[in-house]
Amino acid sequence: MDFVLKLAAFIFIIYGAQSRETVRDLKSVKLNNNTIYDCVDIYKQPSLSHPLLQNHKIQLKPSFSISKSKNQVKTESERKKIIECPSETVPILRSTKEYVANAQYWAEKHFNPFTVDSHGTHIAGVRSQGQGPYHGLAAWMSIHNLNISGDQASYANIYVGSGVNNKVNFIQAGWMVNPKLFGDGRTWSYGFWKGANGAGCYNTVCHGFVQVSKTDPLSGPLPYDPKGEKGIYFSIVQDKDSGNWWISDVNYTGPDEQIGYWSKELFDLMSNSVDMIGVGGVVQASPSGASPPMGNGNRPTGDDNASARVRKLEIVDSSFKIQESDKYKLEKLLDNDKCYGLKDGKKPILFTYGGPGGDSCGI
Structure with missing residues (x-):
């Protein structure tokens, strides 16, 4: 009888250890030494x-x-799923002290869409305001690999905002x-x-x-294949019912991947709508003044596929209707x-x- 009890206890211990190991494996996803996502309870994030x-x-x-709009265009914009958190958990990138410090440093330098005259920043894109x-x-924005030094950054984005x-x-x-920020x-x-009282x-x-998504984190490395046309198709749209600002991966081969949202409570100028929207490329120069490449590093030519590109810009108007951008007068932004x-x-x-870019772009 003692033998049976001891055997049962041993099996229970082994099973418990295996179960804990399984849970431990499910609760974190390690892409490399610098990139670890913790799968946390969605209601306790x-x-x-x-x-x-x-x-x-x-x-x-x-x-x-967004993908329910007219004139749908299929593109290779869907991100490959490299993370799969368990049900009712979401991936949160683990923040080291170094990552937090670097993020705070770069946040102070980050492109302010309300000015084209930011120290060390150069931009090329379009925006709409006053309409x-x-x-x-x-x-949709084409994706590119770039050789960037540790004190530089190069990016492309869509944005919404209001200013007073x-x-x-x-x-x-x-x-x-951005090698300094992301560690590679x-x-x-x-x-x-950036929200109320300058927080953000x-x-x-x-x-x-x-x-909200258990497979598509807000920030993650993007698989890049130089063959074919690769890009990301992001949307930032205010929800009509809640007022929250959702970011989504637009997907024309299936449902959009709803990544998550910034709650309207975080903002004091964006609770009901915004005054400006835009899209384009941005670079942040080194303190020495050397500017990195923007886009894919090539100037625009007669060949649209030879340089970085933006297409299928859609704007959500005052009535929450999706409009093609040709219905708006877009202001061109090019500071250099x-x-x-x-x-x-x-x-x-x-x-x-x-x-x-180069050493003579000015700051």
């Missing part, structure tokens, strides 16, 4: 401890879909190459926000962004034509942009 979100009820899905209010936008005097609120999302030279997806940050470094370029494209390309 760090952002919900934000003072403005302590009584927040998670919205599990938005009430819209709103707006409730969001979506755009010296006060601004905005959200941006897209892709970025790969191209990453990212999100950035990259990705999930500070509390605020509510992750010596190092970078911006050129209208041939449909379906909206515009091409980019350039090599």
Whole structure:
């Protein structure tokens, strides 16, 4: 009898250890030594401890879909799933002290969409303001690998925002190459926000962004294949019912992947709508003044596929209807034509942009 009890106890211990090991494996996804995602309870994720979100009820899905719009265009924009968290958990990138410090450093330098005269920043893109209010936008942006030094950054993004005097609120999302921030030279997806009282940050470094997708984190390395046309198709749209600002991976071969949202409570100028939307490329120069390549490093030419490109820009108007961008007068932004370029494209390309950068671009 003692033998039977001891055997049962042994089996229980082994089973328990295996179960704990399985749970441990499911609760983290290690892509490399610098990139680890923790699968956390969706209802206990760090952002919900934000003072403005302590009584927040998670919205599990938005009430819209960009891919239901007319004139759908299939593109190779879907991101490969490299993470699969268990049900009712979401992937949160593990933040080291170094990552947090670097994120705070780069946040101070990050592109402010309300000015084209930021120290060390060069831009090429389009924006619309004065024709709103707006409730969001979506755009396809080509993805590129770039050789960027540790004190530089190069990225492409879509953005929404509002400003009054010296006060601004905005959200941006897209892709970025920033070795100092991410710890490697790969191209990453990212999100950035600035809200009430100047609060805000990259990705999930500070509390605020509510992750909903269990497979598609806000920030992650983007698989890149030089063959074929690769890009990301992001949307940032305010939900009509909740007022939250959702970011989604637009997918024309299936449902959109709803990544998550920034709650409306985080903002004091974006609760109801925004005054400006835009899309384009941005670079941040070294403190020495050397500017990195933008886009794919090539200036626009007569060949739309030879440089970085943006296409299928859609704007969500004051009535929450999705409009093609040709219904708006888009302001062109190019602060340095010596190092970078911006050129209208041939449909379906909206515009091409980019350039090599260099030591004489100015700051």
